[in-house]
Amino acid sequence: MKNLEELKMMREKVKKDLQLRSGKFRVKIVIGMGSCGIAAGAREVMSEFLDLIEKNKKMDIAVTASGCYGFCAQEPMIHVYIEDNPPVIYRNVDPNAAKEIFTNHILNNKVVEKYLFSKGKK
Amino acid sequence: MKNIADHLFDILENSVKAGANKVLVKFSFNKKKFFCQIIDSGPGIESADVIDPFVTSRQTRRVGLGLPLLKKTADDTQGYLKINRLNKKGGTNLEFLINMSHIDAKPFGDLTRVFIDALIAWPQMNLKLMTQNNSTFNTIIDSEKIKEDLGEEALYSSQIQNYIYKTIKKELITKGIDDHFSIEGKK
Numbered sequence: 001m002k003n004l005e006e007l008k009m010m011r012e013k014v015k016k017d018l019q020l021r022s023g024k025f026r027v028k029i030v031i032g033m034g035s036c037g038i039a040a041g042a043r044e045v046m047s048e049f050l051d052l053i054e055k056n057k058k059m060d061i062a063v064t065a066s067g068c069y070g071f072c073a074q075e076p077m078i079h080v081y082i083e084d085n086p087p088v089i090y091r092n093v094d095p096n097a098a099k100e101i102f103t104n105h106i107l108n109n110k111v112v113e114k115y116l117f118s119k120g121k122k
Numbered sequence: 123m124k125n126i127a128d129h130l131f132d133i134l135e136n137s138v139k140a141g142a143n144k145v146l147v148k149f150s151f152n153k154k155k156f157f158c159q160i161i162d163s164g165p166g167i168e169s170a171d172v173i174d175p176f177v178t179s180r181q182t183r184r185v186g187l188g189l190p191l192l193k194k195t196a197d198d199t200q201g202y203l204k205i206n207r208l209n210k211k212g213g214t215n216l217e218f219l220i221n222m223s224h225i226d227a228k229p230f231g232d233l234t235r236v237f238i239d240a241l242i243a244w245p246q247m248n249l250k251l252m253t254q255n256n257s258t259f260n261t262i263i264d265s266e267k268i269k270e271d272l273g274e275e276a277l278y279s280s281q282i283q284n285y286i287y288k289t290i291k292k293e294l295i296t297k298g299i300d301d302h303f304s305i306e307g308k309k
Contacts, residue, residue, distance in 0.1 A: 003289055004271060007282065011272045014279040033135055033243065035188035038128050046239055054280050065243035067139050 026060040027106055030079040034068025040075040041094060048095040052102045061106065074117060080105060091117035123191055125231025126156070126220065131239065132188045133160055133216060138244045140164035140214070144266075145247060147237075150254035151297045154223040154304060155201070156230075159215070166212035167205065192218060199224035222304050229302045234290045241265055241277050241286075253293055262293050 029049055033042050046063060053061050069077055074091035080101070081087050088111055090101060097115050104110045111119065123129050130147075137145050142164035150157045175190045193203040201219035208215045220227060240249055248266035252259040263286055268276060276282055298305045 003285075004267065007268065007272060007276075007285060010282060010285060011276055011279075014276075014281050031243075033131070035123075035132050035135075035191065038132050038135070039123050039191075041124075043128065043131060043235070043239060046243070047235065050242065050280075063242060065135070065239075067135065 024060070025062040026083050027058075028062045028064065028079075028081040029106075030064050030066050030081070032067070032069050032075055032077040033065040034072075034075075036068055036072035037075045037077065042076040044095050045076050045078065045093050045098050048098040049102065052099065056102075056107070058107075071117075077117060082106070082109065085109070087120040089117040089119075090115040123195065123228070125229045126195070127231030127233050127236050129192045129195060130158070130160075130233065131236045133192065134236070134240050134244075134249075136188060137162035137164055137214070138247055142214075143247055144250075146250045146252065148252045148254070148259055149233075149294075149297070149299070150259075151222075151299050151304065152254075154221065156220045156222055156299070156304075157217070158219075159217045161208065161216075162214050164212060164214055166207040166214050173203065173205065195228055196220050198226040227303060230299055230304070232301050233294060233299065234287055237263065237290055238283050238287050241283070245274070245277060251290065253297055262290055 031037070031042050031046050031049070033046075046065070049063050053063070066079075071077065071091070076093045078090050078093050078101075079087055080090065082105075088105065090097070090112070093101065093115055097112075101112050101115065104112050123132070134145060137160070140162070142162035144163040146161045148159040148161075173189050173193050175187055189203070189205070196203045196218045199221040201221050203216075203218045205214065205216045207213065222230075237249060237251060240247070248264075248269075250264045250266070251262045253262055265277065268286075272282075294300075295305070
């Protein structure tokens with residue numbers, strides 16, 4: 001771990017970013033990453049979301065992973081939790097779908113019916 | 123599973139779901155044979171039958187395919203998959219060998235990305251990666267140490283993620299591991 005010194009220097013640079021990051025998250029995206037999800041391409045979807053967050057500089061969005069939901073045929077599935085909104089579950093999400101969901105739902109709060117699996121109650 | 127990276131992520135997910143907070147991953151690549159050992163601090167497995175798809179600890183379904191699929195991937199290349207309990211207290215030791223020169227081998231995929239994804243997906247987990255150098259294993263990254271020295275939120279920074287990514291990638295390339303079937307000319 002000889003690179004730790006370099007990392008420490010880098011930390012100073014990104015301190016501002018991190019302060020924004022450590023605040024409350026407005027949106028949480030949970031990606032199903034059981035064996036079924038991974039086999040269906042959940043890792044590509046996760047990379048896509050991380051890219052989109054980076055590109056749009058949205059520091060209030062968290063991405064995490066969960067296990068299998070029990071609907072393996074519908075994988076990759078994602079849960080989207082937006083503050084003060086009912087949770088929404090999407091099915092068969094690929095990188096293109098991720099883009100659509102990100103622009104329409106996460107940025108503009110419009111549910112994307114095409115990939116909708118179910119909507120929770122408020 | 124399209125590639126070995128997917129399998130690796132799947133195994134890490136098993137460890138996390140079993141409640142492990144420390145996972146050690148060791149890689150070695152010699153004579154086109156990719157060896158990977160994963161040791162976790164979870165409760166350990168109940169029996170050696172986990173490779174049977176109908177043995178699973180999950181509640182949602184009665185079948186689990188992660189390990190059987192990995193076993194097939196390894197067996198197809200005349201490699202192996204071994205899994206056992208580390209000691210009485212728990213902990214799981216999993217080893218697999220894949221012969222990358224075999225015609226049925228799957229490509230590596232982006233192994234480096236697995237580590238970054240894992241750090242993001244399970245921030246509570248401490249992940250350590252070691253690679254073999256002659257007869258010893260050297261640490262490449264240790265997320266516990268990074269968290270200790272830089273603070274827990276440091277891993278959320280994309281600049282730091284990119285730095286870790288580059289560090290791991292460089293190390294794997296020197297070992298001859300790329301995203302496909304290994305780099306020609308390296309042992």
